[in-house]
Amino acid sequence: MNTEHSRRAFLASGGVAAIGAAGLVGSAGAGEVGAFSRRGPGGPVVISSGNGIRAVERAYQMVINGADTALAVVSGVGIVEADPGDMSVGYGGLPNEDGVVQLDASVMHGPTHKAGSVGALEDTLHAAQVALKVLQTTDHVMIVGDGARRFARAHGFPAKDMLSDQARKVWLKWKMNNSSRDDWLDESERDWNPEGTQVAMGKGSESAAFTYGTIHCGAVDGGGDVSACTTTSGLSYKIPGRVGDSPIIGAGMYVDNEVGSAGATGRGESVIQSCGAFAVVRAMESGMEPSEACVHVLRGIAKKSRLQKRLTGNDGRPKFNVIMYALRKDGVHGSAAMFPGAKYAVADGQGSRKVACASVFE
Numbered sequence: 075m076n077t078e079h080s081r082r083a084f085l086a087s088g089g090v091a092a093i094g095a096a097g098l099v100g101s102a103g104a105g106e107v108g109a110f111s112r113r114g115p116g117g118p119v120v121i122s123s124g125n126g127i128r129a130v131e132r133a134y135q136m137v138i139n140g141a142d143t144a145l146a147v148v149s150g151v152g153i154v155e156a157d158p159g160d161m162s163v164g165y166g167g168l169p170n171e172d173g174v175v176q177l178d179a180s181v182m183h184g185p186t187h188k189a190g191s192v193g194a195l196e197d198t199l200h201a202a203q204v205a206l207k208v209l210q211t212t213d214h215v216m217i218v219g220d221g222a223r224r225f226a227r228a229h230g231f232p233a234k235d236m237l238s239d240q241a242r243k244v245w246l247k248w249k250m251n252n253s254s255r256d257d258w259l260d261e262s263e264r265d266w267n268p269e270g271t272q273v274a275m276g277k278g279s280e281s282a283a284f285t286y287g288t289i290h291c292g293a294v295d296g297g298g299d300v301s302a303c304t305t306t307s308g309l310s311y312k313i314p315g316r317v318g319d320s321p322i323i324g325a326g327m328y329v330d331n332e333v334g335s336a337g338a339t340g341r342g343e344s345v346i347q348s349c350g351a352f353a354v355v356r357a358m359e360s361g362m363e364p365s366e367a368c369v370h371v372l373r374g375i376a377k378k379s380r381l382q383k384r385l386t387g388n389d390g391r392p393k394f395n396v397i398m399y400a401l402r403k404d405g406v407h408g409s410a411a412m413f414p415g416a417k418y419a420v421a422d423g424q425g426s427r428k429v430a431c432a433s434v435f436e
């Protein structure tokens with residue numbers, strides 16, 4: 075059976091096609107081999123970072139009711155963006171060094187392979203919805219800073235002061251105590267300088283005073299179509315204009331409709347430097363299970379972080395956490411963190427729940 079025929083059979087079956095030699099799926103061209111052997115239960119399945127249980131529930135309901143997966147994930151994360159209680163996403167998110175909330179978000183639609191994203195967006199509640207507008211209404215992928223703010227206004231997103239009173243008080247406390255805790259590296263802290271001297275240790279964003287947090291959400295429908303999005307207020311007290319991994323396609327989020335989706339939360343700089351989400355999707359394509367693919371990519375990140383000594387403890391472990399999330403086209407999902415204890419959220423035919431992430435280190 076050729077691949078196109080297999081794909082049609084898969085789609086016609088509503089995503090529960092029989093497994094076997096004919097079970098290769100993916101949109102490979104004539105004569106090409108499909109991306110991986112189909113083994114999972116099929117969609118709909120929605121996953122997210124651990125802070126997204128309400129997001130997966132909403133997105134799952136929408137997909138069940140026939141919504142496009144991109145619309146579903148963006149709507150799902152909107153609950154968390156509007157929640158002042160989550161100080162890592164949207165309204166109430168911790169601000170940058172100057173006390174200004176700057177949001178990063180991205181969305182990718184598997185069936186069209188289109189992506190949209192915004193970076194350092196100010197004064198706007200739903201960054202993921204603005205990213206979706208970039209995807210739907212422009213030929214661009216990424217709009218940042220003041221351009222993103224103006225783009226949001228042009229599309230009717232109202233201006234909103236995103237700094238909650240609680241976030242302002244936390245920022246002010248940091249501001250009053252931040253003498254040695256910011257993201258500016260002084261000479262003794264740089265891993266590389268123009269003279270080529272390798273130096274080590276010191277402060278940096280691994281200080282306990284800094285906070286990471288984000289929501290990533292991925293969904294697959296009954297036909298095997300996949301979309302994902304990631305939205306965040308980013309690293310707290312970042313240098314103004316700093317853009318993390320969340321809006322960078324292939325770093326904090328990536329979708330290949332022939333394989334699945336992946337996303338990241340945690341130290342964005344490390345995820346960018348390893349093209350984290352893209353690497354997870356490619357690892358799944360090569361045959362790794364979703365959790366295995368996440369562990370594989372995190373091991374690579376841990377290894378590379380040893381080249382920047384201030385990021386690594388004496389035990390050789392990273393001083394930071396990253397969590398990767400993966401959802402395969404056939405509904406199989408997984409996640410892994412550097413360290414144990416993390417959970418991710420899932421909604422599928424069994425209901426919604428939190429599931430333990432695998433970990434690289436004990």
Ligand code: ASP
Nearest residue numbers: 286287288318339340342
């Ligand atoms: N990855 C985000 C960033 O670096 C933050 C996070 O996920 O905690 O901006």
